[in-house]
Amino acid sequence: EAGVVQSPRYKIIEKKQPVAFWCNPISGHNTLYWYLQNLGQGPELLIRYENEEAVDDSQLPKDRFSAERLKGVDSTLKIQPAELGDSAVYLCASSTTNEQFFGPGTRLTVL
Amino acid sequence: QKEVEQDPGPLSVPEGAIVSLNCTYSNSAFQYFMWYRQYSRKGPELLMYTYSSGNKEDGRFTAQVDKSSKYISLFIRDSQPSDSATYLCAGAPNFGNEKLTFGTGTRLTIIP
Numbered sequence: 001e002a003g004v005v006q007s008p009r010y011k012i013i014e015k016k017q018p019v020a021f022w023c024n025p026i027s028g029h030n031t032l033y034w035y036l037q038n039l040g041q042g043p044e045l046l047i048r049y050e051n052e053e054a055v056d057d058s059q060l061p062k063d064r065f066s067a068e069r070l071k072g073v074d075s076t077l078k079i080q081p082a083e084l085g086d087s088a089v090y091l092c093a094s095s096t097t098n099e100q101f102f103g104p105g106t107r108l109t110v111l
Numbered sequence: 112q113k114e115v116e117q118d119p120g121p122l123s124v125p126e127g128a129i130v131s132l133n134c135t136y137s138n139s140a141f142q143y144f145m146w147y148r149q150y151s152r153k154g155p156e157l158l159m160y161t162y163s164s165g166n167k168e169d170g171r172f173t174a175q176v177d178k179s180s181k182y183i184s185l186f187i188r189d190s191q192p193s194d195s196a197t198y199l200c201a202g203a204p205n206f207g208n209e210k211l212t213f214g215t216g217t218r219l220t221i222i223p
Contacts, residue, residue: 004154033210040119040215040216041215041216042115042117042199042201042213042214042215042216043155043199043211043213044213045210045211048210056210091154091155093154095207096207097207098206098207099157099160100157100211101156101157102154102155102156103154104152104153104154105153105154107152
């Protein structure tokens with residue numbers, strides 16, 4: 001069974017540029033999560049989807065971050081414009097009714 | 112104050128030693144407690160989870176939760192170099208489709 005797929009794995013951009021991350025969850029997993037992991041820290045939830053619906057986006061900085069999960073399968077997280085402090089690993093996870101399975105993450109560097 | 116506190120280490124121990132990793136938490140709503148292992152450049156993977164207070168054993172790994180003191184522990188027996196990773200504790204009100212609140216992670220190195 002394929003795991004959670006994320007792309008790109010690495011991204012380097014200049015500040016004020018836009019950037020997008022893509023996630024394909026494990027087949028059949030209705031719940032999808034985006035977490036932010038800063039260096040030396042644990043993951044922090046940005047947004048959680050149940051199918052197409054964002055059920056918890058309270059930690060998503062909506063002035064610059066947006067996310068979508070069209071058709072309730074894969075998802076895109078966007079940052080526009082990126083700031084230096086956005087440099088981090090962006091993790092996607094998916095689950096059915098129990099364990100959350102994480103993807104390898106996208107490592108973003110903002111210069 | 113963070114909801115889950117964890118000593119970031121780093122922690123280095125010789126191969127074969129018993130490793131003790133610990134966390135404290137402050138959110139009384141947490142009923143489920145997880146330990147994730149994260150290798151460098153990889154996503155976290157679930158090692159074990161426990162419900163409420165008590166112990167759970169899986170091979171060389173034992174997880175303990177003491178809700179009265181809000182203390183979470185993971186013990187690794189007969190540690191191996193392949194156990195070298197960052198270990199993250201997490202808490203949640205329910206197991207499953209819930210936000211996980213993670214500690215900072217403890218970086219562990221097992222020295223051959």
